[in-house]
Amino acid sequence: YQAKEGGGNVAAYDSTRDAASTDQLALLAELREALEVDDQLVLALQPAVDLATGAPTGVEALIRWRHPRRGWLSPVEFIRPVENSEQLGTFTRYVLDKALAVAAGWAREGLDIPISVNLSARSLLDPRLPGEIADALRRHQVPAHRLVLEITETVVMSELEIIDEVLATLRSMGVQLAVDDFGTGFSSLTFLTRIAVDELKVDRSFVIRMAESPEAAAIVRTTVGLAHELGLRVVAEGVETAEQRLALAELGCTAAQGYHFFKPMPADKIGAVLGTLLDRARPNVFPLRADGAS
Ligand code: C2E
Numbered sequence: 001y002q003a004k005e006g007g008g009n010v011a012a013y014d015s016t017r018d019a020a021s022t023d024q025l026a027l028l029a030e031l032r033e034a035l036e037v038d039d040q041l042v043l044a045l046q047p048a049v050d051l052a053t054g055a056p057t058g059v060e061a062l063i064r065w066r067h068p069r070r071g072w073l074s075p076v077e078f079i080r081p082v083e084n085s086e087q088l089g090t091f092t093r094y095v096l097d098k099a100l101a102v103a104a105g106w107a108r109e110g111l112d113i114p115i116s117v118n119l120s121a122r123s124l125l126d127p128r129l130p131g132e133i134a135d136a137l138r139r140h141q142v143p144a145h146r147l148v149l150e151i152t153e154t155v156v157m158s159e160l161e162i163i164d165e166v167l168a169t170l171r172s173m174g175v176q177l178a179v180d181d182f183g184t185g186f187s188s189l190t191f192l193t194r195i196a197v198d199e200l201k202v203d204r205s206f207v208i209r210m211a212e213s214p215e216a217a218a219i220v221r222t223t224v225g226l227a228h229e230l231g232l233r234v235v236a237e238g239v240e241t242a243e244q245r246l247a248l249a250e251l252g253c254t255a256a257q258g259y260h261f262f263k264p265m266p267a268d269k270i271g272a273v274l275g276t277l278l279d280r281a282r283p284n285v286f287p288l289r290a291d292g293a294s
Pocket residue numbers: 046061062063074075076079095118119120150180181237238239240257258259260264
């Protein structure tokens with residue numbers, strides 16, 4: 001930090017960076033432990049809801065690190081170094097395994113709700129990934145369509161072929177794909193012509209600015225229209241206010257996620273929340289036909 005204020009003090013800048021990378025190395029060593037010891041890396045779960053009925057449309061798994069000394073770490077504090085390390089594969093398998101264990105619990109309770117898992121673009125470069133996901137689905141006895149993989153559009157051009165093949169294999173297995181942070185990548189629209197996806201997630205940055213920025217509102221409206229035209233689901237991210245919720249509904253958006261509805265919550269809370277949402281959304285009227293055989 002000093003280096004920036006001092007205006008180009010190269011030595012100071014380098015030592016700051018060294019300190020930062022030493023810290024990252026320590027973090028990665030600690031992550032290796034965390035992946036072996038249980039309950040340091042935990043999933044927070046955040047439902048997305050149907051704007052018309054309030055019914056849950058899915059639940060996103062968001063990783064948190066309960067670090068023994070550093071306290072709770074958010075993914076923005078450790079995902080980048082993990083992505084650039086050889087631990088990415090282990091980390092990805094860990095998250096998928098935890099998420100599918102949660103989904104298996106829902107399946108046992110008869111809840112038909114998909115779970116969304118965020119994948120680092122780099123993990124899509126590993127051709128073993130689809131096989132590993134198939135194994136995990138089988139192990140947890142979760143049907144493939146209950147798993148949604150969230151991916152961002154930002155991938156390096158030279159690697160497109162491998163990634164496309166991995167994604168096509170996953171899709172042929174029945175796993176669903178969602179484009180996360182839609183509209184913020186470099187190749188948003190081209191991406192859709194290369195890969196068949198099931199869902200678009202409108203980035204929070206557009207939702208936040210909708211009210212005061214006609215451009216942001218137009219991007220939301222256009223994304224919603226595009227999704228409808230392509231037969232895809234669309235979910236608005238980061239909805240924090242009732243005004244945003246109403247504006248989204250007016251723009252034709254059908255589902256949303258954000259603090260206005262639920263903050264990410266611990267796994268032991270989610271079951272009860274989903275139960276309540278489903279009960280409330282169930283039309284509490286008489287059966288459609290008088291004989292009850294609707
Ligand atoms: P994302 O997938 O776009 O997830 C949405 C982020 O916005 C989450 O932050 C969530 O907690 C936060 N959020 C949800 N609703 C609101 C809201 O109303 N207002 C605000 N201000 N924020 C909201 P989080 O959990 O810190 O995750 C950040 C990013 O880290 C995620 O962005 C995702 O890209 C990445 N990530 C999270 N978990 C994993 C994981 O298991 N694997 C990988 N590779 N990446 C992950």
